[in-house]
Amino acid sequence: MRLQHATWQEVEAYLTRETGIIVPIGSTEQHGPNGLVGTDAICPETVAWEVGERHGVLVAPTQNLGMAQHHLAFPGTISLRPSTLIAVLRDTVQSLSRHGFTHVFFLNGHGGNIATLSAAFAEVYAERSLQQAPGGELHLTTNNWFAGPRVRELAESLYGDAEGTHATASEVALSWFARPEAVKQVEMSPRIAPRGSAQCDADEFRRRFPDGRMGSDPSLASIEHGKRFFEASVDDVWEAYRAFAKPA
Template sequence: MYLADEAWPDLERYFDEESLAIVPLGSTEQHGPHLPEGTDHIIAEGFARAAAERTGFLCTPTINIGVSPHHRQFHGTMWVEPPVFRDYVESFTRNLAYHGIDRVIFVNAHGGNVQHLREVGRRLRDDGTIYAIEWMWNESIPDLVDEAFAQNGPHGGPKETALIQHLRPELVHDDRLEAARDGGLTSFDEATMRQHGARTFYDAIDNTDNGVLGDQTDATAETGRRLFEAASDQLVDLSEWLAARPFAELMPKDHV
């Protein structure tokens, strides 16, 4: 069920009978010369809607702009400051609690949002309002992602390219995949951009001239389909697991 498509009287039964909502979040930021700036929120909404259709749980509208100042040097990147993002998401989620939701899955497809969603989840759980957790698709199927690509990348790489080839192929510039690879960073490890144990970079452009990492030519729509289906299964299982938990079990334990 997609909340924005429903008339308010038709939502009453859901709020009376169910307690879980799925909230997609992403970003609007550069994803190299080959992918749309909406890559992250397209992916998040794809997973959230697919899980909602399969389970019957409620999917909210997507939060399209996240914490992305580290991509600001590239044209069109949009962002909000971390405190603004946290307060907005917290307010948005408390709104769901007002209607009777007491557990939320943040279906997140942008790494810059992670720590802030975790902080919001803690705030809401600590005051007993709601249990909210953050989920990222690639973290639910790490072995499959690693097996799929010789040179994976955390941003604009083959895994995101493959998913957009599957979800929105008309938005992928397939003729730029080699340029994306050759102008980005394909060889990197834990020591990249570190000095004597310190992480020395703040912005994506400090690492990669065109904003992306990995070998984008490894991506195919078929691989994207396999990744999407496998991660969707994980999100469905998580939704059903969370819905089945007694609310008291999800709240903080008493002091010892």
């Protein structure tokens, strides 16, 4: 069930039986020579939609813009400042909380969002704690689709050290499964990209990683692999969501 495809009456009815919601969040940034600029949003969105369909969980619209300043030397990247993203996330959570949602599960596709998500949660909790009137129940969490146990095991078995940390074979494969018309075959040189830190500005990042990859060889990706990552992540995410929103 997708929030943007529901009426307000349907959302109200949902809240009589469930108070959890999945919010996909990603980024709009370069993903190397054969990866889509929208990869980090496409991947969590695709997984969230399937979890929603299989298990009747409401899925919010995807937050497509994230904290991606270190990719801005590559055309097509759009980044929010951390303070801007924190404000967007606070307003999102407060809007959902007003309606009665108590468990907001952010399904993340971009490592660069993790610190900002944590800061946004801290801001929300601090504001509620400082109110004179007590607020209602509210629980927030981040789950990274690429870090689930089934996904990590599959990536290790398929790619080993060639998985890397950005423009990875696994995320390219999953995005191709979701958008098969976008498959691109590109020769990588070097085959495995340089490794290093992304804690720098955009120009320095491009000097360190000239084609945008970090330690990866996404030429190993395929649609068939993407289907396997899709199924693995759907299982990982449902398990994590159920433990978060429906504890025994």
